[in-house]
Amino acid sequence: MSDFMQAGQITEAKQALDRLRANMRVTIRGKDDVIEQVLVCLVAGGHLLIEDLPGVGKTTLAYSLARSMDCAFSRIQFTSDLLPSDVTGVAIYDETVKEFVFKKGPVFANVVLADEINRATPKTQSALLEVMDRARVTIDGEAHAVGTPFMVFATQNPVDYEGTFPLPESQMDRFLMRLQMGYPQAVDELEILRTQRGGYDAIALNPVVTHSEVLKLQSLAQQVFVEESVLEFVLKIVAATRTEAEFRAGVSVRGGLALRTAAQARALVLGRDFVLPDDVTELVAPIFAHRLALARQTSDALEERRAVAAALRRIVASIPGPM
């Protein structure tokens, strides 16, 4: 980050992101904040977990993002009988060439929609682990790179639903963000009722951003300037989660890095080449909430979510931002 960005680059980036945003708003109504967070996740090059009740538009969101980019998209519907090889691919013996040939699984794409990820068994879920971390799949000692950019877009139902397996903590840590969709506003829902026909497969969106533009956005985000006091601010928040009595353990170093990277991405999404303290505070909840667990027992998962969110809010409110 020795060099700062050219004004032109920023403008280009902003234009590309504006196009993406506008395109997604066609199908996702009244959820501008969610769209913005999704874009932040995309620009930061992270994976996204959307958690909410069935039928509030999780899949539509992922689908419309993927369709708006000129990228390979695949979708995996996770079920309890899904096998790891169904995700990563499998080597099969080809009679004609007389050797094993690797048949790529659905993860070999740029945007992978892992639908209802917590309905699969932990074994299958962990098959996603390596590919999420390293963007490659190793089968029979041979590594196969998945596409770049690579983004896993997982959706899940609230944890207590029947027939679900909670994601292991190690896997939770690999998601950059966890978002909730929530119900749309009444005006927007009325509009949806009026216009929506058919399922998301019927969504016809033209790609507005090229593959290379996405890569450029991601590399540009890493050059966004973070001032020393803002870094210290991030550190203070991370440290506060570690001393907070209510959490079982604080946020990991990876968590702190994620917050910084996401803040950079948010600055770029909003057309800035430097990070404001607000970028940090706005992202604390979506980035840290799923990485933290309560020290005490709670009656259900929703209760725990609420307690964690409240504790994070308190932490953020108690740490004065750099002035």
Added chain:
Amino acid sequence: MSAKIQRDAAASVGATGQTKRPQLSLDELHQLKWLLGGVLTLLAVWTVFYMDVGGWTLMAITTVAAGACLAEPALPTRVPALAHTLAFPVIVLIFCGDLWLTAELLPAMVRLDIMLLLYRGISYRQRRDDLQVIVLGLFLIVVAGVLTVSLLFAAQILIYTACALAFLLTITLVEAADGGQRAPFQKGGAAPVWAAHANWPQLFRRLREVADWRVVALGGGLFAGVVVVSGLLFLAIPRFQLENSLFLERFISKKVKTGFNDTIKLGDVTDIQRDDGLALSVDLSDRTQVPAAPYWRMLVLDQYENGTFKLSAQLRQKLGRERTDSVVHGEARPRRGVATYWTFYLESGVSRYLPLLGEFELLKFREPQNFRLGADLSVVALRDEPVTMTAYRVEGITAAAALPDPNFAKLWQENDRAGPQRVILQTRLGVSGPDRVKLGRIASEIIGGPVAGAAAAGRLSAPEFAEQVSAWLRKNHAYSLSPSVPGGDGDPLVRWLDSHEPGHCELFAGAIVLLARTAGFPARVVTGFRGGSWNGYSNNFTIRNSDAHAWTEIFDAASGAWLRADALAATAAAQAAEAKGEAALASRLDRSWTARLESLRVFWYRRIVNFDQRSQAETLKAVKDATQHTGRRLREALASASQSLRAWLAGPWDAGRMLRVLTLVLAAGGVVWAAKNFRLWIYDLGWWRGPRREDPVRREAGRWLVRCRVPAERERGEASGVVRDLQRLRFGAAGSWPEPAKVFRRARQAWREARRRGRVSSSGLAEAVGRDGFSGRNIS
């Protein structure tokens, strides 16, 4: 819940276009409330330090428990639920038992109050309980203040009032922030969120952040104003005796630590000497009148029996009948030219006999008292031992070693003429036959001749006898606070006299009495204090219990007066040579820390004690004079300044003078310009701002950002651009900066513009510029 407040704040921003100041969250308000409540509890409970009600253990327990809960607000969850259920029944039971056992209402109530405070201190409080804490604390403070009438009372009620005001404000804020919703009251169970996350240093930081210093200064100023006005009123209104005007002290019967009584056994005075507490403070108007060795007489004891001196019934009659008056006329005749006032502040628990130096003209109390006056004895006895400090002013004291007693002289002469001796108590020995023989032997050894009728025969005058006896006693007995009286039959005093054991003042005084009576001189024991130290801070005599003393008075028929005889003092000749007045004070000067503390007490006494309106009028007049004087000086200074300015303007304006003026104006302008433009440099020199070295541009930009965040919806153009540039200066990479000076100038302009249009209050606030701006919470 904190999020709710922030949402409310955001909503109000949307409505008015302005942000509120950063505010404390509800949790923080709760923490503040807890803190202030704890402080009030401790302040109130500590009044037990100067109340003699036997609440020390309770005070200690409450201090520890409430203090611990104050520091660690999660602790009350450890209190078992059973304790909450049983608390009030148990407290009421203890109170009833206490009342039944001690039969003293006020101390029991004080202890009840402390117990309630203890309970409130270790459990979470609702609003009702908070108000209870204030009332309970106020009760303790007022009771303590009324009982002690001490300077601490003023200080403590001042601090308490300030804390209570802040506490009430916090309660109101909590109520407002709650939106009228009451949190479920928790007894036992989990700690409320605010308690589980209390972090005092952080709370103080937040308080510093959110404090509107102008409001704080205004509030502090108003409070100071109220205090000053109260102080002036205190000076101006006629004094009333605070401690006696209220009924409270009648509920507490103070336990006497020490005290002079009308029956004194050998060793009693020595017991008093072991205590180092303050007994008496004396102010005097003329320092040259200070005697070399003051003897503060309190009580005369004439009847002796087996080691005990008593005030005989005969002498008791001399005390006269009881009167109720605020003025006592003594025996001394008014002398011209000597108007020395002696003001005595007698601490409670010393005695009901007032210390005096000798004969006096006039003694004034502050209000009518029940007393008896023994004019011949120069003894004034109050009916009851006072429970509070007693002040009295005495005029025309004769501090001489001889106390004239014409009535006794007449009696003695009649007695002489009567031939067969009538029994006069002050000559009765009160010892058995063998002891009489012993005493006769010793006495004749002392005076070197037959004893019988020595006094009557006029072979020996009383002063000579006293001198010889004192010398003999000093030769044969050493002084010691822990004497040993040899065992055996007969009178203990005679046994001691017959030995060579060391003795204390009572033994010496009693011995002189017995020997004098053997020789035919009437004699009696006097108790009181001797000496004392001179407090160099408040300029008054300080007499402690350790100055307690007993001595003898022998009747001298020649002069018709009682002469002081003290074997433990220097000889009469040496006494006469001792320094008087200022020199005597110098030798008694005390500038220790104790003296410093006690001087505060005397200052306070002087303030509240008033015998007439004179000193009050003098003080008020002094205040008035000082104010007028200052005003006059100010007017004079202004007038002379305007006069010289006029003279200067009227002077001839030549080129040199014009040039000087111009230079001066330019220099002043330059300084102003430099101050504006080089402020960065000045800030950069601010090493005192802490060890962290920050880029001055970033710091200045941060300061302007706080001041200049203008609502983006209103100010699309210049202002939001300025905010963006300021953000870049503050958080952007240094290479991408626009020119700082220009940005700051534009910021200043925009700020002034906005303020002129009344969009931004002068404190400088605003809301985010679009979505990428700052929220007030983050920035400040």
